[in-house]
Amino acid sequence: MTPLDHIRNFSIIAHIDHGKSTLADRLIQTTGGLTAREMSEQVLDNMDIEKERGITIKAQTVRLDYTAKDGQKYVLNLMDTPGHVDFAYEVSRSLAACEGALLVVDASQGVEAQTLANVYQSIEYDHEIVPVINKIDLPAAEPEKVKQEIEEIIGLPADDAVLASAKSGIGIDDILEALVKRIPAPKGDINAPLKAMLVDSWYDPYLGVVILVRIIDGSLKKGQQIRFMQAGTTHLIDRVGCFRPKIEILDSLGPGEIGFITAQIKEVSQTAVGDTITDAKNPTSTPLPGFKQVQPVVFCGLFPVDAADFDKLKESLGKLRLNDASFSFEAENSAALGFGFRCGFLGLLHLEIIQERLSREYDLDLITTAPSVVYHLNMTHGEGSIDLHNPADMPDVTRIDSIDEPWIEATIYVPDQYLGAVLKLCQDRRGIQKDMTYVGGRVQLLYELPLNEVVFDFYDRLKSISRGYASFDYHQIGYREGDLVKMTIMVNGEVVDALSMIVHRHAAEGRGRQMCQRMKDLIPRHLFKIPIQAAIGGKVIARETIGAMRKDVTAKCYGGDISRKKKLLEKQKEGKKRMRQYGSVDIPQEAFIAALRMGDDS
Numbered sequence: 001m002t003p004l005d006h007i008r009n010f011s012i013i014a015h016i017d018h019g020k021s022t023l024a025d026r027l028i029q030t031t032g033g034l035t036a037r038e039m040s041e042q043v044l045d046n047m048d049i050e051k052e053r054g055i056t057i058k059a060q061t062v063r064l065d066y067t068a069k070d071g072q073k074y075v076l077n078l079m080d081t082p083g084h085v086d087f088a089y090e091v092s093r094s095l096a097a098c099e100g101a102l103l104v105v106d107a108s109q110g111v112e113a114q115t116l117a118n119v120y121q122s123i124e125y126d127h128e129i130v131p132v133i134n135k136i137d138l139p140a141a142e143p144e145k146v147k148q149e150i151e152e153i154i155g156l157p158a159d160d161a162v163l164a165s166a167k168s169g170i171g172i173d174d175i176l177e178a179l180v181k182r183i184p185a186p187k188g189d190i191n192a193p194l195k196a197m198l199v200d201s202w203y204d205p206y207l208g209v210v211i212l213v214r215i216i217d218g219s220l221k222k223g224q225q226i227r228f229m230q231a232g233t234t235h236l237i238d239r240v241g242c243f244r245p246k247i248e249i250l251d252s253l254g255p256g257e258i259g260f261i262t263a264q265i266k267e268v269s270q271t272a273v274g275d276t277i278t279d280a281k282n283p284t285s286t287p288l289p290g291f292k293q294v295q296p297v298v299f300c301g302l303f304p305v306d307a308a309d310f311d312k313l314k315e316s317l318g319k320l321r322l323n324d325a326s327f328s329f330e331a332e333n334s335a336a337l338g339f340g341f342r343c344g345f346l347g348l349l350h351l352e353i354i355q356e357r358l359s360r361e362y363d364l365d366l367i368t369t370a371p372s373v374v375y376h377l378n379m380t381h382g383e384g385s386i387d388l389h390n391p392a393d394m395p396d397v398t399r400i401d402s403i404d405e406p407w408i409e410a411t412i413y414v415p416d417q418y419l420g421a422v423l424k425l426c427q428d429r430r431g432i433q434k435d436m437t438y439v440g441g442r443v444q445l446l447y448e449l450p451l452n453e454v455v456f457d458f459y460d461r462l463k464s465i466s467r468g469y470a471s472f473d474y475h476q477i478g479y480r481e482g483d484l485v486k487m488t489i490m491v492n493g494e495v496v497d498a499l500s501m502i503v504h505r506h507a508a509e510g511r512g513r514q515m516c517q518r519m520k521d522l523i524p525r526h527l528f529k530i531p532i533q534a535a536i537g538g539k540v541i542a543r544e545t546i547g548a549m550r551k552d553v554t555a556k557c558y559g560g561d562i563s564r565k566k567k568l569l570e571k572q573k574e575g576k577k578r579m580r581q582y583g584s585v586d587i588p589q590e591a592f593i594a595a596l597r598m599g600d601d602s
């Protein structure tokens, strides 16, 4: 156990790509957590996808030993935090376990939307914040300008900001000293009953469920009976340890310390993040406030391209959920796509990551239906209100009084040469401008937007119209009534349930036309005409027709017998009739995928 005044708990907060993971690696290397040889690039990002995309998904904690210039030995607990908006809740829980934060800002980019969102959270937790201006090795670095931005935009003094390059190792010692000197030591009472925060948990194939804890009071050791206060369950601790980043087993964890425990727990779902862990026999009387439960906000259907893969998909989703309690799935049946699952995600990136892991790690070929948000339907005839997760399930309009949709408040930073395009994008997406401020050569925009307009492709569009320079962050601000309708797509008179979507009435026609055109290009000609229609209720708002392909059955009978020719033509007609009768149109899988991939030209 480390004495309280020799512990420092901190997280690193930054906008995506400003160098958090590189800095974390450098700190681990400098304090001897890993030798240079062991140091594979970015050890904290340990999932393949994280490495490839260069983003951090799961927050990790590493214990560092540091002998400061004052000759004292300190234990520094570093919590890595993810940078993407979809995972903002993980930032929040890591911050709750610390007393301070390193605020990393890229010297060539300056303060970005996420820097701001994260730093405000950190301020809410009363953290001591140490600004670090990273990447000063870059020729485009402008540390003085960035200091000014930190002061003007965030309102933090930046005189003593540390200038650093995580890549070339400049300023690393200064950062370590600043951590010891400026971040306060944790408080706690070893003699009080155990009180610890369940910070995070994940499934490890060798250890079972691993629980990351921050001890407030008391201590934790092997063989101790603990109770999760919120869940009301009791468990026997079988391991106590920390990450350096390699696992190290410890005798115990004391106040102020961060480490992990295992207690033969089989599923992550049994461990609620934010729960208070206490001693089963001598419990604390005051549990921690806990965290808000995260709710999936974006839903879509996942269907196997090959129907035989259904069981495999089910099993794979179950495995993924073991480690990610924030996504949900339940079986769904679509007339167009067969058996699949309706899945809920924290955002589009989360959706893409799960989708990619399913195809890469589990070798599954999938069709994803259009992502949708959760609508509140206020029903007539005293039926109350219901949550709609799947547009295909929308009840008859006569039973619906009004529809509420989720709204967000978005902060966008954009260099002023792209301002016009960004304003237009926000306007097109029904945005309401709340504020616009100039900071240096950039503009900070505050917009209220319906989430439904953002989930499709807003982020991608924003990046492409600003050549990657705009940054974006958002949080939900509640539900508002909207003039929303369900649009269905009919192919040959039959509703294709997988293509149903909820849209704003004014956008319906445009979207409908676009869908019909895409389907027209993608469905091959058949022996009969195929109308493709977009409709609201019974009313068709857009229509395309795929012309019939006339198979030249008579081609083979050159010359000769007219009666034989006639007979063949008759037969062909019959065939046509049968096709029409069944109403069966072969829609290739690519058609769904392409039709659902709106955006490229919307």
Ligand SMILES: Nc1nc2c(ncn2[C@@H]2O[C@H](COP(=O)(O)OP(=O)(O)OP(=O)(O)O)[C@@H](O)[C@H]2O)c(=O)[nH]1
Pocket: 014, 015, 016, 017, 018, 019, 020, 021, 022, 023, 054, 055, 056, 082, 083, 084, 134, 135, 136, 137, 138, 164, 165, 166, 167, 168
């Ligand atoms: N030139 C230079 N490049 C750096 C420095 N620090 C990080 N980088 C590079 O910047 C890119 C982003 O760094 P990461 O450490 O992955 O950024 P991050 O903030 O952890 O990103 P997320 O994990 O996605 O939130 C990488 O290509 C790094 O090699 C630096 O000091 N100088």
